[in-house]
Amino acid sequence: MSDEITLPLQSYLARKLSVPGLIVGDLARIPGGASRETYRFRISYDRGGERVERGLILRRDPPASLIETERSTEFRAYGAFHRLGLPVPEPIALELEAGDLERPFFIMEEITGCSVASVLMPDPYGVHREKIGMQFFTTLGRIAQADPHALGLGDFDGPMTRETCWSHEVSRWETVIDEDERELQPIARATIRWLKRNPPPPAQKISVVHGDYRTGNFLFDPDGNIRAILDWEMAHLGDPLEDLGWALDPLWAHGDPSRPAGTVARAKAIAIWEESSGLKADPQALAWWEIFASLKGLAIWISAAREYAEGRNSDPVNAFSGWFCLAFHNHVLAEKLGAEL
Amino acid sequence: MSPEADQILLLSSSQLSGTLVPLLPSGYAQGQASLLSFMMVMCAQEYERGADIRARENSEIRDLFTTLAPDVTDKDLAAQLAAAAVTRDESLAISTLNTANAELRRLLIALQTLLEQQDNRAAQARIWELLKRSAARRLIKLA
Numbered sequence: 001m002s003d004e005i006t007l008p009l010q011s012y013l014a015r016k017l018s019v020p021g022l023i024v025g026d027l028a029r030i031p032g033g034a035s036r037e038t039y040r041f042r043i044s045y046d047r048g049g050e051r052v053e054r055g056l057i058l059r060r061d062p063p064a065s066l067i068e069t070e071r072s073t074e075f076r077a078y079g080a081f082h083r084l085g086l087p088v089p090e091p092i093a094l095e096l097e098a099g100d101l102e103r104p105f106f107i108m109e110e111i112t113g114c115s116v117a118s119v120l121m122p123d124p125y126g127v128h129r130e131k132i133g134m135q136f137f138t139t140l141g142r143i144a145q146a147d148p149h150a151l152g153l154g155d156f157d158g159p160m161t162r163e164t165c166w167s168h169e170v171s172r173w174e175t176v177i178d179e180d181e182r183e184l185q186p187i188a189r190a191t192i193r194w195l196k197r198n199p200p201p202p203a204q205k206i207s208v209v210h211g212d213y214r215t216g217n218f219l220f221d222p223d224g225n226i227r228a229i230l231d232w233e234m235a236h237l238g239d240p241l242e243d244l245g246w247a248l249d250p251l252w253a254h255g256d257p258s259r260p261a262g263t264v265a266r267a268k269a270i271a272i273w274e275e276s277s278g279l280k281a282d283p284q285a286l287a288w289w290e291i292f293a294s295l296k297g298l299a300i301w302i303s304a305a306r307e308y309a310e311g312r313n314s315d316p317v318n319a320f321s322g323w324f325c326l327a328f329h330n331h332v333l334a335e336k337l338g339a340e341l
Numbered sequence: 342m343s344p345e346a347d348q349i350l351l352l353s354s355s356q357l358s359g360t361l362v363p364l365l366p367s368g369y370a371q372g373q374a375s376l377l378s379f380m381m382v383m384c385a386q387e388y389e390r391g392a393d394i395r396a397r398e399n400s401e402i403r404d405l406f407t408t409l410a411p412d413v414t415d416k417d418l419a420a421q422l423a424a425a426a427v428t429r430d431e432s433l434a435i436s437t438l439n440t441a442n443a444e445l446r447r448l449l450i451a452l453q454t455l456l457e458q459q460d461n462r463a464a465q466a467r468i469w470e471l472l473k474r475s476a477a478r479r480l481i482k483l484a
Contacts, residue, residue: 028366028368028369029368029369029370030368030369031368031369031372031373040368120379120483183439183442183443183446184443184446184447184450185446186450186453186472187472187476189450189454190450190453190457190472193454197457255483315373316373316376316377316380317376319380320376320379320380323380323383323481324383324481327476327479327480327481328480328481330476330479331473331476331477331479331480333476334469334472334473334475334476334477335473335476337469338466338469338470338472338473341465341466
């Protein structure tokens with residue numbers, strides 16, 4: 001498959017970048033989730049009598065995606081937060097038509113010399129967990145603090161209000177469950193009803209919500225520096241507490257929910273976020289968004305299970321998500337909502 | 342049968358992760374093969390417990406319907422609950438248990454929704470206890 005991509009990609013980039021002597025090499029598929037096929041490659045070209053080399057990443061749509069997401073949204077989010085100075089790779093090119101590479105794709109810079117944590121690793125950050133936690137929640141606070149209009153992302157989701165963003169999100173994921181549920185999910189349904197009966201207070205502001213801000217979606221170097229926040233494909237406008245609730249979810253805690261994302265203690269994580277964002281994490285509102293986060297997880301895992309079971313995407317991560325993660329979040333929600341009575 | 346399917350899956354997983362994965366190119370191939378290896382461990386767990394967790398859940402839902410149906414004010418739903426309460430699983434085949442479970446879950450959702458509307462907290466608590474036990478049984482154990 002990689003060889004089938006190299007030549008069309010080279011032809012595309014030669015046109016797109018308008019640089020002489022462009023050659024694509026070392027194309028290799030790398031892990032990157034089931035929602036996009038991810039490849040690493042290098043380009044070289046002539047500039048001022050010298051040969052220039054650069055590493056790039058190709059993210060191409062698979063035949064069927066985990067969650068149907070808007071490619072241009074992802075691309076614009078990368079660009080906006082890269083320009084803001086956050087650790088986000090520079091986006092290079094976006095193609096929405098299934099032309100050169102048969103499916104839509106985008107290209108961004110490669111960040112080298114880094115690792116990404118697996119959700120199943122018990123202690124992925126070792127001696128750097130406090131340092132990484134500080135950066136992780138500080139950066140999330142900066143995303144929350146940023147003005148979507150100043151970023152050029154004010155039109156992301158159409159009109160969004162502080163009072164209704166929560167119901168917009170519940171409806172979004174309820175629709176996913178309605179469409180993709182292959183076996184009835186009593187806990188998901190009870191959670192949706194609970195979320196609607198117990199709405200959170202209005203958002204303090206409307207922010208860009210990353211949508212999948214968690215351990216496993218950033219690159220860090222051997223010195224414990226976060227070098228790249230990745231996977232902006234579910235970015236949207238909404239309550240900034242949505243991202244915090246997702247980041248704190250126990251599924252991403254590497255087995256120790258008292259240390260969200262496998263980093264700092266929970267209270268410290270929240271304090272770092274508040275300091276960085278200038279916002280308050282009201283406990284009642286945050287509790288609502290944490291329950292929502294696990295419901296959103298269920299919706300994603302239900303969708304993944306359907307993709308796999310119906311043969312549209314046989315990536316094993318879909319089977320893993322639709323089984324392991326679904327069981328995990330069902331358990332989390334049953335314990336939380338069962339305790340409400 | 343000896344070896345049982347779960348033993349075959351566990352040893353195959355060990356062979357895959359310990360012997361074959363290191364021979365693959367690093368990155369995507371190793372990552373995918375490692376995940377497949379882990380899922381073989383999950384399948385081994387499910388081979389041992391799959392029928393049991395489904396049969397238990399079905400039985401507990403039926404018992405709950407037996408207890409709660411007489412007090413359900415929606416007569417149509419009460420009749421459906423009473424009828425479902427006396428059904429039995431025709432076999433321990435996973436597909437048969439799943440088919441029965443789907444109908445029981447449909448009624449459970451309807452019952453829980455009605456009890457929430459009536460603010461019947463005691464009966465809701467019974468359902469949540471059942472859901473907690475069921476969710477705990479379906480968790481994948483990592484160790």
